[in-house]
Structure formats: C-alpha cells, structure tokens
Amino acid sequence: MENIPGIEAILKDPAGAVIGLDFDGTLSPIVPDPATAVIHPKAPAVLAELGAHVRAVAIVTGRPPATALELGPGLADVPGLVILGHYGFERWEHGRLSAPPPPPGVPRARAELPALLDSAGVVGVTVEDKGRAVAVHTRRAPDPEGALAALREPLAGLAARHGLVVEPGRMVLELRPPGMDKGHALGLFLAEREARSVLFAGDDLGDLAAFDAVRASGLPGVTVCSGSAEVTALAERADIVVDGPDGVLALLAELASAFSR
Numbered sequence: 001m002e003n004i005p006g007i008e009a010i011l012k013d014p015a016g017a018v019i020g021l022d023f024d025g026t027l028s029p030i031v032p033d034p035a036t037a038v039i040h041p042k043a044p045a046v047l048a049e050l051g052a053h054v055r056a057v058a059i060v061t062g063r064p065p066a067t068a069l070e071l072g073p074g075l076a077d078v079p080g081l082v083i084l085g086h087y088g089f090e091r092w093e094h095g096r097l098s099a100p101p102p103p104p105g106v107p108r109a110r111a112e113l114p115a116l117l118d119s120a121g122v123v124g125v126t127v128e129d130k131g132r133a134v135a136v137h138t139r140r141a142p143d144p145e146g147a148l149a150a151l152r153e154p155l156a157g158l159a160a161r162h163g164l165v166v167e168p169g170r171m172v173l174e175l176r177p178p179g180m181d182k183g184h185a186l187g188l189f190l191a192e193r194e195a196r197s198v199l200f201a202g203d204d205l206g207d208l209a210a211f212d213a214v215r216a217s218g219l220p221g222v223t224v225c226s227g228s229a230e231v232t233a234l235a236e237r238a239d240i241v242v243d244g245p246d247g248v249l250a251l252l253a254e255l256a257s258a259f260s261r
C-alpha cells in the first residue's frame, strides 16, 4: 500500500487528507433487496478511527443521507462525518440535514412508472421511491440483465419527458434530477475543506465521476475500486482494486493503523 504515490502523501500528511467513500457495494455489501442492506459491521469503528487523523471522512452516495444513516447504525456517532447523499444534492453533517426542495418531475415520472413497466413486459422488477429520485431495480427479476436492457430506452424517454436523467447502476436504473453528480459533489467538498490529498473508494458506474474528480483536483490522489464481477469499468481506472466491502474495510483499517504508528 505504501508504494502508491497518493497513499504516501496521505500517510505523510493525514491532517490534509479527505477520504471519500461510496455506500452500497463499498461500505455495505450488495444484497437483493435495497431496503435490507446493512453497513459492514466494521465500518463505523474504522471510519471513526480514520476521522481522528484526517481532514474529513465523507460518504458520497446515491442514497438519501437519512437512508444511509438508517442502514448504517453507528454512523451518526462517527465524529465529523459528512454524508453527501442523492449524488450530492443533500448533505448531512453534525446531525443536521440540508436539502433543496425536490423537483416536481420525480412524482410525475413515478406516477407513470406502473404503466411503463407493464407495457415493457418485464416481471419481478421493483421500484424504490427515494423522494428526490426513483430507482427501478431488476436484481430480483428472473432475468435481471434482460429486464435492464428492456427498460433502458423507455426509462430514458420517461426521464427526458420530466426533466430528469437516468443514472445507471448495478441492476438498477435511477431517474433523478440533473445538475449534480458524485464528481461535482466531491470536487466542491475538496475545495471547501482545502484538502491536500484525497482517496475515493467506489464500486459502481456513478463512482467514475468521483474518480475523475480525484484526477481533476490535481491533488495527490488514490482511487480504490471495491471489485465485483458485476462492474469492471472501475477496476480498469483504479489505483487499487480490493475484494468488495471486506477488502475496502481491510484497506481503511490498514490506513488507520498506519496513522497510529
């Protein structure tokens, strides 16, 4: 780990480092039902340990911050933790949530979804209502890939009609407002905290924008892929590839214990 240039910079000057972490697939193992996802049991303690040394630990996620807190018991007690949720539209910090009003396009698109799913002829597809966004999941369908392919075009049309964009992910297509992504959210946060180095770990396509933000920041940076057979695009662009959330937590724990040496 020490031989990677960005890691060297973080180890040398932890007080200047920002650690950015995705939630699902990175801090929380992927499960069939999004409502039953749970954070890795080691995560809250490891994040608290890291937080004592670095400039900031931020979870940058497509989940609403309130959901990340529900699925991550112990996170609310991690000192200084910031959650940039809904791809950065919402922010939770020091127990307070800031969120602009949700766009009207989301409930309108949501209302049209049942008819669209019927006419696409897909079965076993589930809808996750996230308030500011709506996600269509195919993981529990008999043919998850086939359902995803069948829905791509009709959902793109539905999103466009209501001023939304489609965020593709692991067996999910999410309709959400445009104008923010994990890269923009991370870039703004790095500037706000005057970071001197950065590490970002993610597992899914939405995390590529954050990888780009690490590079664009010009800071010594490390991109970590929480590897899976499902998504290969991140591994190709990562400085470090680890084996899913277990691997991410092992890496973060190693970093935290290097700070304490």
Ligand SMILES: O=P(O)(O)OC[C@H]1O[C@H](O[C@H]2O[C@H](CO)[C@@H](O)[C@H](O)[C@H]2O)[C@H](O)[C@@H](O)[C@@H]1O
Pocket: 022, 023, 024, 025, 029, 030, 031, 032, 033, 034, 035, 037, 060, 061, 062, 063, 128, 130, 135, 137, 139, 169, 170, 171, 172, 174, 204, 206
């Ligand atoms: O930005 P993230 O924290 O990675 O959130 C992205 C989406 O993650 C969730 O879906 C994914 O995880 C589920 C639980 O493991 C899994 O069932 C699903 O197949 C994955 O796509 C979440 O449900 C979405 O709302 C997030 O946008």
